[in-house]
Amino acid sequence: MSTEGRFTEQEARIARYRLLEREVTDPLAACLLHDIILELEADLQKDREVTKRALSAST
DSSP, rough: OOOHHHHHHHHHHHHHHHHHHHHHHHHHHHHHHHHHHHHHHHHHHHHHHHHHHHHHHHH
């Protein structure tokens, strides 16, 4: 899978969790989903930074 495809897949996963977070009525579930979203977003940002550095180093 290409790097861009992997990022797109992660972005889609984040969007699904955001939708679930808005739809749940249980406060604990909403809190847990919010934490999952924060972790996924942090992982995505980290992956993008690593990829950017790797591409910069290869040129």
